[in-house]
Amino acid sequence: MPGDTSAFGLLLAGDPALLAIVRLSLAVSLSATALAAVIGIPLGAAVALTRFRGREGMIVFLNAMMGVPPVVIGLTVFLLLSRSGPLGSFGLLFTPQAMIVAQTIMVTPIIAALTRQTVEDLWAEYRDELTAMNVGPLRKIATLVWDARFSLVTTLLAGFGRAASEVGSIIIVGGNIEGFTRTMTTAIALETSKGDLSLAIGLGIVLIGIVVIINALAWVVRRAGEAYAG
Amino acid sequence: MRGVTILDRLSLTVGAGAPTVLIGPNGAGKTTALRLMAGLMAPTSGRITWGGRPDVPARRAIMFQKPAMLRRSAGGNLRYALNAAGIPRRDYAGRIHELLALVGLDGLERRPARRLSGGEQQRLALARALAGDPAVLLLDEPTASLDPAATKTIEDVIRAVAAKGAKVVMSTHDLGQARRLGGDIVLLHRGRLLETGPAATFFTSPQTEAARIFLAGDLLV
Secondary structure (H helix, E strand, O other), X not given: OOOOOOHHHHHHOOOHHHHHHHHHHHHHHHHHHHHHHHHHHHHHHHHHHOOOOOHHHHHXXXXXXXXXXXXXXXXXXXXXXXXXXXXXXXXXXXXXHHHHHHHHHHXXXXXXXXXXXXXXXXXXXHHXXXXXXXXXXXXXXXXXXXXXXXXXXXXXHHHHHHHHHOOXXXXXXXXXXXXXXXXXXXXXXXXXXXXXXXXXXXXXXXXXXXHHHHHHHHHHHHHHHHHHHO | OOOOOOOOOOOOOOOOOOOEEEEOOOOOOHHHHHHHHOOOOOOOOOOOOEOOEOOOOOOEEEXXXXXXXXXXXXXXXXXXXXXXXXXXXXXXXXXXXXXXXXXOXXXXXXXXXXXXXXXXXXXXXXXXXXXXXXXXXXXXXXXXXXXXXXXXXXXXXXXXXXXXXXXXXXXXXXXXXXXXXXXXXXXXXXXXXXXXXXXXXXXXXXXXXXXXXXXXXXXXX
C-alpha cells in the first residue's frame, strides 16, 4: 500500500524511524532485565538461604516492591536525576540510560522475589545433602541457582515482559523524545493522545507479538527443564 | 526439637569392623541418631566423639532414606560429590566410571538423575556417598521400598565397602537385612537403647524381653 503510515506498513517498508523505536525499546528493557538479573538473582538466593534479623521484613518489602506502580518509580528516579537532585550532576535525565535505571529498579524486586521463592523451595530439598557434603555458603548459592536455572529463565522472561510493556516510568524519566528516548509504549501513549490511532494500534500489535514470543520462549524453556529435571 | 525428647540417654560406642545396624520400630530415633552422627544436628545435651576426639571426621558421608537427586546427569551428581570431597579434577572421569560400575549403573552417566527409576536413584545416591571414599558411611534405610534385586545390589556394595575397612552405620526395618549385614546390632525404642550386641548372639539369644518381642515380630509398645 503506497502511503501506508500504519505501524505494519512502516514495519514492512523497513521504516528506519519505527525500527529505531522497536530497537530502543528492546535495548532498554533487555539491559534493564540483565542488570536486574545480576542484582536480583544473588539477592533473592541470599535471602532464601540466610537467616537474619529482619528477614521476614525483607521478604515482605521485596514482594511489595513488585507491585509499586511504574509511575511512582519514574517519579522517584526523576527526582534523583533532575538537575537539582542528588544525582543531577550525571546529566542522565531524559536519556536511554535513565530509562534503564528506572526499569532496573522496577524489575529487580520481581526477579529477586521470584528467585527467592524458587531457590527456597529447592533449598528445602537440597539442604541435607549439601550440608552433609560440607558445601560452603557461596557454593550452595551457586549450586541452587544453577540447578534452578530453568525456572530462573522463566523468571527473567517475566521480568522482561513487565519491563517491555510498561510506560509509566520511562515516559517520565525518558521524556518520549523522538529519535532518542521514544519507545513503543511511549509512542503508543503519545499517538493515542494525538489521535493517530492507526499508528498506536500497529505499535500495539508489534508489542503483543513480542510478548507472545517471550511467553512462547518461556514455555519452551519450561518444557525443556521438565524433560531434563523431571 | 521444641521440647520433644527424641533420643534419651543414648550411650553407644560404635567400634571399627563390620556394619553396625540400628533397628527398632518407627519413631525409635534411628534417623535422628544417624543425623547426629552425620553432624547435621547438634545434640541438645550430651556429646558425640570420634576416636575420643570431638572433631567430626571429614571423610564421612551419609545416604538419606529419600536422597535428593541434583538436577544434573547421573555423572553430574557424582562430579559434584567428588568436587565437594576435594578429589583432584583429573581423577573425575576414572572415579565416575568406577563408582557407576560399582553400583551397576554403567552407561547411565549422561542420564538426568531425576529421570532414573527409584532403585537406580538409590544406587546413584550410594555411589555419590562413596565418592569421597568415606571412612565412616552412614546409611538411613538404604533399601526401603526397593525390590529384591536392587536390594541385593546395594547390600553387595555395602559389604564390599565394609570389607575395604570403612565403618558402616545403618538403620533398617528389615530384620533379614540386619542379619545379613550386621556385625553389631543396636535396638532402639522411643529414643532409648534397649539392647546392643554382636549380631551372632543378638539374634540367637537376646538378653532383654523387649528384644525377644521385637525379634518375634510382635509390636513393641
